[in-house]
Amino acid sequence: MAKTLFDKIWDAHVVSSNEGFPDILYIDTHFIHEVTSPQAFDGLRSRKLPVLRPKQTVATADHNVPTINQHLPIKEELSRYQVDTLTKNCKEFGIELYGLGHPFQGIVHVIGPELGITLPGGTYVCGDSHTSTHGAFGAIAFGIGTSQVEQVMATQCLLQSRPKRMKIEVNGKLQKGVGAKDIILYIISQISAAGGTGYAVEYAGDTFRSLSMEGRMTVCNMSIEMGARCGLIAPDETTIEYVKGREFAPKGEDWDKAVVYWKTLYSDDDAQFDKVLSFKAEDIEPMITYGTNPGMGIGVTQHVPETLSFEQKEQGSYKKALEYMGLHDDEQLLGKPIDYVFIGSCTNSRIEDLRQVAEFVKGKHKADNVTVWVVPGSKQVQEQAIREGLDVILGEAGFPLREPGCSACLAMNEDKIPAGKYCVSTSNRNFEGRQGPNSRTFLASPLTAAASAINGYVTDIREFLIV
């Protein structure tokens, strides 16, 4: 029977399937971090259970960590305690920890792929909704709550009902200045922050095929922002080339065998999807969000929608969002002064993002009214950037390169956007208070963020590309 990519992977991981029960799904690797794991470890202790497969569990400290002076003890007491608790728990339960100071430390969704832990055809979970990132390799990967973290620790399995399948196709050639981030912000703006709920989404079409692995990770990362259970892209030569030679990727005969299997991982021609959506790459502008959920996005030259264009029952929520953002109906964001630019997060903090930003800002300087933070996704990304001299280029442009962590994406550490200030951010969420209490976030691509930092206001990157 013809199968979707998702079903091929799911079926290969079902331990037990019983009528009326969710499937018991085997998890290849469980990623954990300091914020959503302590209560799960406590649960194991009170049940007197071990972590069933500690070698298939990988830990890092990312959410709470400072992004300067990481060699010093963490100043903030609760953050330090949470990170220390992770260290103690990993030791007690025999789990490898890539903590602060370790050369592999970084944002959990950056290190899994760069270490070759994330592989095509695998199943990956983490107590973090952006686990969908790993789907870029043609894997099933999704975020779970802490009770489920405990469940996976105890059983290496997860009780899970099979979601519906959706295919989102984008075909055609992207305009200059438009990248992976713009594609996914565009899709979410078209189908809303709830448009993918209940579905596993496969991204297909030649536009996605033409993206690098970094770009594909950016797309899959934000699947959760349309509510999708997960997002995935069939592996191809780009995927195989990326994985090859990485620290924990299969080697020798194992590699050859793995590649043969990976080449079977695609949706069969007549596989049935519950929903299919198609978009044209040419229709996508550089995108920016104006509201308080990621579905509230527009092309950077467009105007904020009018309240009356929404159904009456939605108008209250819409007005609340605009009020929070300090915007009004029909306002154009282009030219709007900004205060901060954040380049980082599991969406856009990989080496390709930093290269792109450095190439663009070389010989330019940020505007005086803007503070810029560039936060690499991992220690390895940071080291690579330094080897390539990107830190110098960025530094000269007023874009200091910091140390790895989640940082201002969710402001659990000191990197907070002050109340009322505007930040053009390459992260994934523009929720109220996400970057600090009463902060105001415009989500955009690394190029749009960099161009806006140079000008000091929301900018159409294409202005710089017409030479």
Add this chain to the structure above:
Amino acid sequence: MSTKIFKHIQTSVVPLTIENIDTDQIIPARFLKATTREGFGNNLFRDWRFDENDNPKPDFVLNHPVFSGKILVAGKNFGCGSSREHAAWAIADYGFDAVVSSFFADIFKGNALNNGLLPVQVSDEFLKKIFDAVDADPHAVVEIDLVDQFIKIVASGEQETFEVNPYKKACMTNGYDDIDYILSKKELIEEFEVSR
């Protein structure tokens, strides 16, 4: 281990008409630094409930003395965003036993069910009926029956059935636990690992 049992409640409700309430609003990230499950209710809807000096904002429904009850009724796409289970913990810790909305985000729904907090998905029309009922009488009582899977506005008798996964229903009405269930199949997990 057993989880909290839920079968039936009948109580007044707290209405929150806003749509797309994300888990960052339910419990902001800066309050996720605790390493235990307790106490999150104090910071439920923190930035909507309190100003920057920690004074209650009188306009917010949880600060309004007239509204109380064990059911939170909210606009569609409730619980979107972050997978933090702390959101479900905060709602339950505050004292709610059920959340009613016309649409729930997946991860939140799962987290709620794992904590004995029942997510009840109703039609857009029924959600509006509840909001209207509370508008007319802030003390309006709503009944939720998990065993027979219905929700009722008691005064008018208007009711609707709701869906719930039969396995999760059995867990909630009996206090069963996922880990106990999976571990009862441990030999299948080991067989699966050997067979790969």
